[in-house]
Amino acid sequence: MIFEQSSIRTITLKNKIIRSADESGYPTDKLLMKYEVLAKNEVGCIITGYAGIMQNGKTNYNNMLMIHDDSFIDSYKRITQKIHEYQTPIIIQIAHCGRQTRSKTTGFPTVAPSAIKDKFFNEQTPKELSEAEIYEIIDNFVKAIDRAKKAGFDGVQLHLAHGYLLSEFLSSYTNKRKDNWGGSTKNKFRIISEILIKAKQKVGEFPILVKMNAHDGRKGGMTLTESIEIAKMLEMHGCAGIEVSCGVHEDGLYTSRGNKLPLDALFKYNYTYKNYPSIIKSIAKHLVPVFTKKIKPYENYNVDFAKEIKKNVKIPVIVVGGIKSIDSIISIISENKADFVSMCRPFIIEPNIVKKFKEGTQTKSKCINCNYCLIAMEEITLKCFHGKLN
Numbered sequence: 189m190i191f192e193q194s195s196i197r198t199i200t201l202k203n204k205i206i207r208s209a210d211e212s213g214y215p216t217d218k219l220l221m222k223y224e225v226l227a228k229n230e231v232g233c234i235i236t237g238y239a240g241i242m243q244n245g246k247t248n249y250n251n252m253l254m255i256h257d258d259s260f261i262d263s264y265k266r267i268t269q270k271i272h273e274y275q276t277p278i279i280i281q282i283a284h285c286g287r288q289t290r291s292k293t294t295g296f297p298t299v300a301p302s303a304i305k306d307k308f309f310n311e312q313t314p315k316e317l318s319e320a321e322i323y324e325i326i327d328n329f330v331k332a333i334d335r336a337k338k339a340g341f342d343g344v345q346l347h348l349a350h351g352y353l354l355s356e357f358l359s360s361y362t363n364k365r366k367d368n369w370g371g372s373t374k375n376k377f378r379i380i381s382e383i384l385i386k387a388k389q390k391v392g393e394f395p396i397l398v399k400m401n402a403h404d405g406r407k408g409g410m411t412l413t414e415s416i417e418i419a420k421m422l423e424m425h426g427c428a429g430i431e432v433s434c435g436v437h438e439d440g441l442y443t444s445r446g447n448k449l450p451l452d453a454l455f456k457y458n459y460t461y462k463n464y465p466s467i468i469k470s471i472a473k474h475l476v477p478v479f480t481k482k483i484k485p486y487e488n489y490n491v492d493f494a495k496e497i498k499k500n501v502k503i504p505v506i507v508v509g510g511i512k513s514i515d516s517i518i519s520i521i522s523e524n525k526a527d528f529v530s531m532c533r534p535f536i537i538e539p540n541i542v543k544k545f546k547e548g549t550q551t552k553s554k555c556i557n558c559n560y561c562l563i564a565m566e567e568i569t570l571k572c573f574h575g576k577l578n
């Protein structure tokens with residue numbers, strides 16, 4: 189059941205285990221090799237790390253993929269052609285980072301639905317988007333979808349999760365607009381419906397999936413009741429599938445959970461914290477863990493939410509978040525809580541994890557959720573630290 193071929197619209201997946209997005213760098217030979225290792229090792233489908241649709245929506249992460257002009261089409265074509273040699277589908281995730289970036293990276297002021305400062309990036313208050321700027325963003329999403337199709341991707345995934353721009357529109361925590369783009373769920377969803385309607389006119393039935401938050405843990409933010417409404421709207425607008433996640437950057441460990449704060453990594457790699465005096469760093473290492481509430485559970489934390497969303501739509505539901513073992517995967521799929529599972533960190537430490545599960549040589553990921561990979565990404569190419577900084 190897990191290792192059988194199945195499909196999402198025109199996309200034939202090798203099995204039900206998907207590589208969820210991670211940051212990967214420019215479409216270079218190195219990236220190609222990384223995806224090739226995943227493809228050779230039986231991954232059901234690859235979802236790339238997010239590719240920026242506009243320069244002012246680029247993330248501060250080292251090597252963020254971009255797809256903001258036509259010159260990218262050919263370099264992505266090399267990737268899709270190679271991965272297709274392994275009969276593995278590949279979907280590109282596209283995003284605008286909204287306020288979750290730094291203007292030193294983008295070269296532009298940060299933008300958001302409303303002028304509310306992000307506490308993690310703590311950089312500057314983002315500029316509230318004008319209606320003309322919203323239409324410019326819609327247009328750029330549609331162009332990026334068209335480029336993805338031309339580059340040979342099997343589909344595209346809109347990033348509506350984790351506090352990036354489209355998720356900022358969906359959540360009342362970040363969207364306080366009083367015009368047509370805020371207030372009711374329908375208004376908050378408008379930017380996404382415009383993208384889906386206009387993209388369909390341009391790319392026809394090319395599969396457009398989304399990754400969305402079922403909830404974001406923010407006061408006044410996204411709740412399951414509203415995310416179910418949004419899932420129904422997505423289905424109505426022809427969305428091909430929904431990957432269910434949670435959280436925003438201000439509380440990154442809500443999305444990628446672990447039982448220990450990655451303070452060492454923050455003090456070494458984070459733009460703000462690395463410059464703290466060493467005395468502050470050593471005091472913080474003792475005190476911060478004591479006063480920080482642990483976000484639990486650490487495993488399978490979006491499954492119950494995905495199950496509720498799945499009850500309300502007919503399109504495929506993918507669930508991500510702390511899925512680590514073949515036993516969990518079997519129970520999620522066989523109990524009909526989701527149609528597919530996706531994993532991110534388990535593939536960083538073991539790109540051949542699906543093969544190991546399939547051959548029965550290993551039943552659980554070796555990932556220890558240290559999250560150093562996530563923090564260090566701001567400065568270096570993605571790698572697994574397995575809890576050791578050096």
Ligand SMILES: Cc1cc2nc3c(=O)[nH]c(=O)nc-3n(C[C@H](O)[C@H](O)[C@H](O)COP(=O)(O)O)c2cc1C
Pocket residue numbers: 208209210211236237238281347349350399433443444445508509510511530531532533534561562565570
């Ligand atoms: C290093 C790293 C990079 C990530 N990059 C992305 C990304 O580009 N797009 C995205 O939607 N999620 C990204 N995520 C979140 C993961 O896709 C996933 O939702 C989250 O880590 C929970 O799944 P996991 O427990 O299988 O890691 C990233 C997570 C990590 C650890």
